[in-house]
Amino acid sequence: MSSGDFCPRCGDPVPERADPLPGEPRERDAVLCDDCYFEDFDLVDAPDRIEVRVCSQCGAVHKGNRWVDVDAEDYTDVAIEQVTEALGVHLKAEDVRWGVEPEQIDENTIRMHCTFGGIVRDTYREETVTVPVYISRQTCDRCGRIAGGYYASIVQVRAEERTPTPEEEQRAVEIAESYVAEREATGDREAFISEITETDDGTDIKISTNQMGGGVAKRIVRELGGNVEEYPTLVTEDGDGNEVYRVTYAVRLPRFTPGDVVNPDDDEGPVLVRSVRGNLKGVRLTTGEPYEAAFEEGESPDARLLGTADEATETTVVTVEDEYAIQVLDPETYESKTVSRPSYVDSDADTVSVLKSRAGLHILPDSDERAE
Known part of the structure; x- marks a missing residue:
């Protein structure tokens, strides 16, 4: 133990404290007495305000640099999570305990009352902070693309020497919807069908990615028979100069059908x-x-x-x-x-x-x- 010193701020004696371990820097505020130390001490570092970006169409929440689907009717739990992630507790605090009490102000505003407690310098300290959370209604990338009619592939359902039957067209659409739903269930936010159009020759299904368009076409052929051919069309270049293609998957069902x-x-x-x-x-x-x-x-x-x-x-x-x-x-x-x-x-x-x-x-x- 080091001998007692005097606080350089108020002159009161400073209790003896253990010397730092070899190689460990001495804390700058260690020379202060408890009263002076706690004058400037903040147990919790909290932001003045938090904005939670929510898609008004699908309910997804923006986290980090991407949109994430959440299963929530209201966003109180989301707000609690983001406030908890934003709060910082002093490194010197031990045996920390905390709680968050939300207060719904209106549809888009939640006031978070956060209480933290911990042991610092063998003294129990408690601090309460209030963080307002604003729910910002926006449109996520996925919903924006859907609204804009974006698609990267077309699955054209046709038949050899005939027009597909209504049952075949309906089943092809069901296969496409099921395939996309499976991808959505895995968290793939790029999975969606932009448009389904009935033509005189068959059905056209516009799908968000080339990979999914190819997957849908293969499933249709696997169940209904026939074959599929790919017809890529160059549409643009991305920011890195890579060519971007839109692919038409021409599904041609067999000439004959069961029955x-x-x-x-x-x-x-x-x-x-x-x-x-x-x-x-x-x-x-x-x-x-x-x-x-x-x-x-x-x-x-x-x-x-x-x-x-x-x-x-x-x-x-x-x-x-x-x-x-x-x-x-x-x-x-x-x-x-x-x-x-x-x-x-x-x-x-x-x-x-x-x-x-x-x-x-x-x-x-x-x-x-x-x-x-």
């Missing part, structure tokens, strides 16, 4: 399409046997569209002639016609669903058997 009745060029009879993923698969309407297009033919084999399962009508079975033939009434002329009996037609069936086309009458499976 179509097609006549492959193999002289073995029509096929009810059940799947177009990878290559066309279905059931042969003459026999009931499974059909699968050759690998090299893919999703669009050389075939002629005869109609769809939705166009089928119910007709009466006149008689089952044998294992391979059945006699039914033509739903238009009501004449008896003998047609091939596929394996899925029971021998005691009274009615069947038939599709009439240029190739004749074709018996279709029951509706619950048509799915893949």
